[in-house]
Amino acid sequence: xxxxxxNRRLQLATRIHYALLRDIxxxxxxxxxxxxxxxxxxxxxxxxxxxxxxxxxxxxxxxGVSMSDAMGGSASDASGxxxxxxxxxxxxxMPPDSVPVD
Numbered sequence: 744x745x746x747x748x749x750n751r752r753l754q755l756a757t758r759i760h761y762a763l764l765r766d767i768x769x770x771x772x773x774x775x776x777x778x779x780x781x782x783x784x785x786x787x788x789x790x791x792x793x794x795x796x797x798x799x800x801x802x803x804x805x806x807g808v809s810m811s812d813a814m815g816g817s818a819s820d821a822s823g824x825x826x827x828x829x830x831x832x833x834x835x836x837m838p839p840d841s842v843p844v845d
Contacts, residue, residue, distance in 0.1 A: 748812050755805045
């Protein structure tokens with residue numbers, strides 16, 4: 744993961760936090776969104792379910808940056824971690840309508 748994409752993910756996560764706070768009155772843990780894929784999946788699904796286009800657009804952008812990080816990671820990354828430490832591809836490829844509804 745390079746510095747530019749890490750910065751972009753942080754920027755998007757912060758914007759998601761404030762947009763959710765504004766729209767539904769509940770923010771998120773930005774650090775947790777960046778580090779925990781299952782939490783990120785849940786937050787992004789909430790964004791997808793919101794009626795405004797802003798949250799949907801932010802969720803799509805966050806998935807895109809995270810997916811490009813996972814695909815572009817290499818062992819010579821500045822952090823010293825390879826692609827195995829990056830975002831899981833399954834998160835970005837999961838469409839919101841694939842979640843079963845009881």
